[in-house]
Amino acid sequence: xxxxxxxxxxxxxAIAWKLLQSKQIEQVFCVPGNGxxxxxxxxxxxxxxxxxxxxxxxxxxxxDVTLVVVGPEVPLAKGITDxxxxxxxxxxxxxxxxxxxxxxxxxxxxxxxxxxxxxxKAAVFTEATxxxxxxxxxxxxxxxxADGLAAGKGVIVAETVADAQAAIEAIFQGQFxxxxxxxxxxxxxxxxxxxxxxxxxxxxxxxxxxxxxxxRIGEGDTGDNTGGMGAYAPAPIATPALMERVQKEVLExxxxxxxxxxxxxxxxxxxxxxxxxxxxFKVLEFNCRxxxxxxxxxxxxxxxxxxxxxxxxVHQNLGKMPPIAWxxxxxxxxVAAAGGYPGEYEKGKVITGIEQxxxxxxxxxxxxxxxxxxxxxxxxxxxxxxxxVGENFDRAIAHAYAGIRCIHFPQMYYRRDIGHRVxxxx
Numbered sequence: 001x002x003x004x005x006x007x008x009x010x011x012x013x014a015i016a017w018k019l020l021q022s023k024q025i026e027q028v029f030c031v032p033g034n035g036x037x038x039x040x041x042x043x044x045x046x047x048x049x050x051x052x053x054x055x056x057x058x059x060x061x062x063x064d065v066t067l068v069v070v071g072p073e074v075p076l077a078k079g080i081t082d083x084x085x086x087x088x089x090x091x092x093x094x095x096x097x098x099x100x101x102x103x104x105x106x107x108x109x110x111x112x113x114x115x116x117x118x119x120x121k122a123a124v125f126t127e128a129t130x131x132x133x134x135x136x137x138x139x140x141x142x143x144x145x146a147d148g149l150a151a152g153k154g155v156i157v158a159e160t161v162a163d164a165q166a167a168i169e170a171i172f173q174g175q176f177x178x179x180x181x182x183x184x185x186x187x188x189x190x191x192x193x194x195x196x197x198x199x200x201x202x203x204x205x206x207x208x209x210x211x212x213x214x215x216r217i218g219e220g221d222t223g224d225n226t227g228g229m230g231a232y233a234p235a236p237i238a239t240p241a242l243m244e245r246v247q248k249e250v251l252e253x254x255x256x257x258x259x260x261x262x263x264x265x266x267x268x269x270x271x272x273x274x275x276x277x278x279x280x281f282k283v284l285e286f287n288c289r290x291x292x293x294x295x296x297x298x299x300x301x302x303x304x305x306x307x308x309x310x311x312x313x314v315h316q317n318l319g320k321m322p323p324i325a326w327x328x329x330x331x332x333x334x335v336a337a338a339g340g341y342p343g344e345y346e347k348g349k350v351i352t353g354i355e356q357x358x359x360x361x362x363x364x365x366x367x368x369x370x371x372x373x374x375x376x377x378x379x380x381x382x383x384x385x386x387x388x389v390g391e392n393f394d395r396a397i398a399h400a401y402a403g404i405r406c407i408h409f410p411q412m413y414y415r416r417d418i419g420h421r422v423x424x425x426x
Contacts, residue, residue: 001024001025001026001066001067001307002025002026002027002028002029002063002064002065002066003019003025003027003028003029003065003066003067003068003069003307004028004029004030004031004046004056004059004060004065004067004068004069005019005028005029005030005031005033005037005069005071006030006031006050006056006068006069006070006071006072006075006080007030007031007050007070007071007072008030008031008032008033008034008050009034009071009072009292009367009368009380009382010292010293010295010296010335010365010366010367010382010384010385011071011072011289011290011291011292011293011295011296012030012033012034012037012071012072013033013034013036013037013365013366013367014295014296014299014300014365014385015069015071015290015295015299015306016028016030016033016037016040016043017040017299017363017365018299018300018302018306019069019306019307020040020041020042020043021305022305022306022307024305024307024308025042025307026042027042027043027044028040028042028043028044029043029044029045029046029059029063029065030043030044030045030046031045031046031048031049031050031052031056032045032046032047032048032049032050033045033046034366034367034368034369034370034379035366035369035370035371035376035377035379036364036365036366036369036376037366038370038371039371039376046059050072050074050075050080051074051075051078051080053075053078053079053080053083053084054083056068056080056084057083057084057087057089060084060087060089061087061089065089066090067090067091067092067307067310067311067314068084068089068090068091068092068093069091069092069093069310070091070092070093070267070289071289071290072289073099073102073103073149073287073288073289074149076093076094076096076098076099076102076267076288076289077096077099077100077102077103077149077288078096079095079096080093081093081094081095081096081099081267082095082096090311090314091314092266092267092310092313092314093266093267093268093288093289094263094265094266094267094288095263095264095265097261097262097263098258098263098264098265098266098267098288099288101254101258101265101269101286101287101288102149102285102286102287102288102289103148103149103288104147104148104182105145105146105147105148105182105184105285106124106147106182106184108285108286109122109124109184111254111257111258111261111286112254112283112286114257115253115254115256115257116253117249117250117253117254117257117283118249118250118280118281118282118283119282119283119284120143120186120187120189120274120282120284121186121187122184122185122186122187123184123185124147124182124183124184124185125168125182125183125184125185126181126182127172128168128169128172128183131168131172131183131185132165132168132169134185135158135161135164135165135168135185136161136165138185138187139161140158140159140160140161140163140164140188141157141158141159141160141188142158142161142164142185142186142187142188143155143156143157143158143185143186143187143188144156144158144164144167144168144171144183144184144185145183145184145185145186146171146175146176146179146180146183147179147180147181147182147183147184148176148178148179148180148181148182149179150176150179150180151227153176153224153225153226153227153342154171154176154179154180155225156225157188157225164185168183168185171183189274189276189282189284190274190276190277191274191275191276191277192212192237192274192275192421193212193213193215193272193273193274193275193284194210194211194212194235194237194238194272194273194274194275194281195210195211195212195213195231195235195270195271195272195273195291195294196208196210196238196243196246196250196251196270196271196273197211197268197269197270197290197291197294197295197298198251198268198269198270198271199267199268199269199309199310199312199313199318200251200255200265200266200267200268200269200313200318201266201312201313201314201315201316201317201318201319202255202258202259202264202265202266202316203255203259203316203318203319204318204319205247205251205252205254205255205269205318206318206321206324207243207246207247207251208298208302208324209233209234209298209301209326210233210234210235210238210243211231211232211233211234211235211291211294211297211298212231212232212233212235212237212421212422213228213230213231213291213293213294214228214229214230214231214415214418215228215229216229217229217337217341217342217415218415219415219416219417220417220420224342224343225342226337226341226342226381226382227292227293227342227381227382228291228292228293228294228335228382229293229334229335229337229382229414229415229418230293230332230333230334230335230414230415230418230419231291231293231294231296231297231332231333231418232297232330232331232332232333232393232396232397232418232419232422233294233297233298233301233330233331234301234330235422236422237275237421238273238275242275242279242281245281246271246273246281250271250273250283251269251271254269254271254286255269266313266314266316267288267289267313268287268288268289268290269286269288270286270287270288270289270290270291271283271285271286272284272285272286272287292367293333293335293382293385296333296365296385296387297331297332297333297387298331300327300331300363300387300389301326301327301329301330301331301389302324302325302326302327303324303325303326303327304321304322304324304325308321309321309324327389328391329389329390329391329392329396330389330390330391330392330393330396331387331388331389331396332387332388332390332393332396332397332399332400332418332419333365333385333386333387333388333400333418334385334386334400334401334404334414334415334418335367335382335383335384335385335414335415336382336383336384336385336386336404336407336409336412336413336414337381337382337383337412337413337414338368338378338380338381338382338383338411338412338413339410339411339412339413340411341381341382341413342381345381345411346378346411347368347377347378347379347380348372348377348378348379349377349378349409349410349411350375350376350377350409351369351375351376351377351378351383351384351407351408351409352407352408352409353406353407353408354376354384354406354407356406356407357386357403357404357406357407358403360399360402360403360406361388361399362386362387362388362399362400362402362403363386363387363389364384364385364386364387364403364407365384365385365386365387366383366384367380367382367383367384367385368380368381368382368383369383369384378409383409383412384404384407386400386403386404386407387400388400388401388402388403393419393422393423394423394424396419397418397419397422397423400418401416
């Protein structure tokens with residue numbers, strides 16, 4: 001099989017890496033890929049952009065590509081699946097109609113309310129005055145969200161009414177571009193966030209291992225939200241009993257509700273949950289693709305060949321597959337970011353020490369990197385994900401940190417407390 005992977009982040013490097021572990025996969029092509037995918041055997045970067053649907057389609061047809069796997073949410077929201085399917089290509093990823101579950105927080109909130117999925121109380125606004133009045137009446141802390149896609153940065157947890165009103169003003173004034181045409185204001189929930197990524201063929205839905213991400217830039221979960229600074233799996237707080245409830249009360253209800261709307265959802269359905277101190281849960285959001293950096297800790301533990309699961313979703317026979325098989329042990333990843341991220345940062349810094357890190361047995365997934373004159377250089381905010389696997393969290397986390405300490409580039413930043421909730425848990 002030949003597979004095209006659309007995207008250029010750590011998630012896409014992890015997907016390509018996992019696919020290439022299978023004897024069934026002859027070649028992976030990445031659009032546009034990064035420095036890591038450019039360095040893998042039987043993997044080739046293509047000089048195309050993720051929104052060049054015609055170019056991707058033409059390449060796939062001309063090169064007998066079996067499957068196109070779409071990593072990021074933006075091309076899914078723009079309808080890449082619909083376009084490629086119209087060219088008789090097989091695609092892993094929902095259609096434009098299905099991708100609304102991430103592309104519009106207001107649409108997703110309405111779906112949850114209709115389906116009876118537990119979620120935070122919320123209201124949707126189209127202009128600032130009404131939104132500000134609502135916040136004043138509700139009080140703080142409160143959560144302000146840009147409705148559309150904002151690269152994981154469109155959610156503001158406001159500690160005061162003034163902060164919330166400033167966030168509303170910024171969103172409606174275009175801080176997140178088109179993503180801010182509507183604002184969703186939600187009650188503030190306390191607890192721990194957990195990412196549950198599931199695979200669906202439109203009829204059956206099966207969850208992968210639950211993971212926990214670290215969204216904030218600062219240690220102790222402080223500072224601005226980011227795309228994610230590190231993760232681990234399986235998250236102990238998502239107990240088997242809780243996962244059983246999530247399966248019935250969230251995943252199956254969501255797929256049934258989508259089907260009721262005439263949406264045949266094939267791909268990843270990702271539920272971001274808040275687990276309350278009492279052990280209950282509410283859905284914070286849905287995403288229409290693999291999480292990043294959660295993918296970088298889930299896929300190293302996956303035993304079942306990834307392409308078999310993806311093809312089962314595409315062919316709508318996921319229900320006939322045996323249970324998903326997992327390796328023993330746990331996994332943790334630490335993100336090395338550019339100085340200044342998630343604000344302004346510089347690109348083009350030479351990265352050293354990746355080979356030394358890999359010699360320790362960690363896996364280094366590239367995110368914002370590219371190859372330039374035989375050097376790997378920085379090319380994004382989140383630059384690398386260093387993933388360690390071990391029989392317990394202390395070992396996996398220590399492994400990841402031993403790896404990241406080998407790596408250097410100017411102004412490199414990483415959190416030193418990834419996995420703080422599970423350290424000492426054996």
